[in-house]
Amino acid sequence: MKMKIKAIAVNTFKESARNKMFYLLVFFGILFALSSKLISFLTLGDAIKVLKDTGLAAINFFCVLIAIFTGINLVYKEIEKKTVFNILSKPVSRDQFIIGKFLGLALTMLTALAAMAGIFFLFVALSGGGFDLKIILYFFMLFLELLVIVAISLLFSSFTTPILSFIFTVSLYLIGHIMWTFNEFKLILRVPFWKYFTQALYYLLPNLDKFNIKNEVVMNTALNPWTIFFSVLYALAYILALLAVTILIFRKRDFQ
Amino acid sequence: MKALEIKDLKKTFHSNFLFKKYRVLKGINLNVEKGEIYGFLGPNGAGKTTTIKCILGLLFPDQGEILIDGQPAAAVASRCRIGFLPENPYFYDYLSARELLFFSASLFNLTAAEVRDRVAALIHQVGLSGHQDLKLRKFSKGMIQRLGLAQALIHNPDFLILDEPFSGLDPIGRKDLRTIILSLREQGKTIFFSSHILQDMEMMVDRVGIILNGSMRREGKLSELISRSTQYYEIICSHIAEKELAKIQANFACRDGQYSITLASDSDINQVVESIIHNNGRIVAVNQVKMTLEDIFFNEMGPSRPATTGPHRPATTGDSR
CATH class of the missing domain: 3.30.70 (Alpha-Beta Plaits)
Incomplete structure (x- = not known):
């Protein structure tokens, strides 16, 4: 069983890694991250802070792009081009297929992030920022966020078209970064139904801000280890829940 | 012993709009004996591919029973014995033929030595020697069909299901494929193949089933059906x-x-x-x-x-x- 999941994961990684778009996005991620040096020249204040702030934002942006584009395309392409027939007609369960796809995408994201992060980490160090271990923690949290995004896009691509998957995933990504507003609604709303409804959404939708520690890294302020610990637990629970729903949908799907 | 047994198989598709229903299979009954070549004959849209997809668990039947070697076809384990070539197969075009065969083999419980031997033997058997490291995006339709057969045979299955295996092949390709299929029967394998090309059927099959509009019209030994009148x-x-x-x-x-x-x-x-x-x-x-x-x-x-x-x-x- 493990071998089959591994085979599907490795094949998924190969598919992403042999896609020119993947390299292009990684290249631009690195380019924009390094070009933050130019911005730091043009702004007043701590140049290293500006370098970190803009560089990390660039890497974040391009990693999210890669996660969304690879996530929404891979399963859909398997179904559309009927390559899924060749896998599911063999002794491979649908659960194994989805788990293999997710792990393959996770490996893709890890590779993309490692390439961008490694270069940026060295760049900051060489620019006088020293070996800031908080940057590594930032990338770890970003990786968790990317895994959640990949799981969301995988869920949508298991039953809808890439365009709709893109719209849904991007919407959830944007909502996921303003989740605190949902919590504020309970202070504003007076009708109990809407109060409970917004609270339900607050707990149901992905709170991606939990993984954002950029301010602490850039401003070099203290990080609460418990916050990090609960964010990791939250990511794992959320990913497992998303994969479970994806598997349930995929189990019932007819491949016409 | 029957290699495949289908009893009262029914399948309905639903249109996305207006909830219109299409009864694609209307109670298919079919038996394939071990060691025979069974031709599943019908025009386009008769329900051949739908039946095959139900056998392989790609579609869920509304009603009916499918047994492979006496075991329910829905079980993942029953697919260990089956090799499948889909109609107009499409494979990952970023892989080479050798990589695709290694990937297919990795989905079965084969040892590394078995995989190496099978891949080398099959590349030779289907006539792809010299092309094994070429990316599939550069393959012709005939070469893809040959590779499709190789991946279906990678785990040396007892039972082969081939969906329209002759479509898109030139006369040489068709002759080669016929030779391979007949040699597989010699090895004792059961072959179930669908086609709407009558000449190919007539040249190879032991028994034939004719499906029209989702219903089995006739089934029997080809020699009996033909010599009856x-x-x-x-x-x-x-x-x-x-x-x-x-x-x-x-x-x-x-x-x-x-x-x-x-x-x-x-x-x-x-x-x-x-x-x-x-x-x-x-x-x-x-x-x-x-x-x-x-x-x-x-x-x-x-x-x-x-x-x-x-x-x-x-x-x-x-x-x-």
Whole structure:
């Protein structure tokens, strides 16, 4: 069983890694991250802070792009081009297929992030920022966020078209970064139904801000280890829940 | 022992709009014996691929039972014994033939040595030697079909399901594929293949099932279906004047200086032959024309069938002028 999941994961990684778009996005991620040096020249204040702030934002942006584009395309392409027939007609369960796809995408994201992060980490160090271990923690949290995004896009691509998957995933990504507003609604709303409804959404939708520690890294302020610990637990629970729903949908799907 | 048993298989598709239902399979019953080549014959849209997808668990039947080697087909383990070649197969075009076969093999419980041996043997068997490291995006349709067969055989299955394996192949490719399929039968494998190409069916299958509009119309041994009825008798003669021939038999046709006389039964053969010889004519051949698979197929199709224009069928209306 493990071998089959591994085979599907490795094949998924190969598919992403042999896609020119993947390299292009990684290249631009690195380019924009390094070009933050130019911005730091043009702004007043701590140049290293500006370098970190803009560089990390660039890497974040391009990693999210890669996660969304690879996530929404891979399963859909398997179904559309009927390559899924060749896998599911063999002794491979649908659960194994989805788990293999997710792990393959996770490996893709890890590779993309490692390439961008490694270069940026060295760049900051060489620019006088020293070996800031908080940057590594930032990338770890970003990786968790990317895994959640990949799981969301995988869920949508298991039953809808890439365009709709893109719209849904991007919407959830944007909502996921303003989740605190949902919590504020309970202070504003007076009708109990809407109060409970917004609270339900607050707990149901992905709170991606939990993984954002950029301010602490850039401003070099203290990080609460418990916050990090609960964010990791939250990511794992959320990913497992998303994969479970994806598997349930995929189990019932007819491949016409 | 049956390799495949299908009982009362029903499947309905739902249109996305207006919730319209399409009954694609209306109670299919079918049996495939071990070691035989079973031809699943039907026109486009008859339900062949839907049946195959139900066997492989790609579609969930509304009703019915599918057993492979006596085990429910829905179980993942039952697919260990099956090799499948889909219709117009498409594989990951970023892989090479060798990589695809290694990937296919990794989905079975094979040892590394077995995988290496099988991949090397199959690349040779399907005629892809020299192309094993070429990316699949550079493969022709025929090469993809050969590779599809190789990936279906990677785990040396007992039972092969081939969906329209001859579609898109040139005559050489078709002959090669026929040879491979027949050699697989020699090895004791069971082969179930769907097609709407009658010539290929007739040349290979032991038994045939005809499906039309989601229902099985006929099933049986090809030899029995074909020999069950003689369609007509044909006498071919030459060196006789048309006037004389018209006196003997009104229904004849002229082709390349020879005359073809069609008789509905064998009772008049002797008399007609004697009369031709008596008129200094020469008998070239006396043929018993039996039903072909094509005739059986079109008979089953009923009034909606297209006009039969097979080259084997001589004109039976007499006047050649």
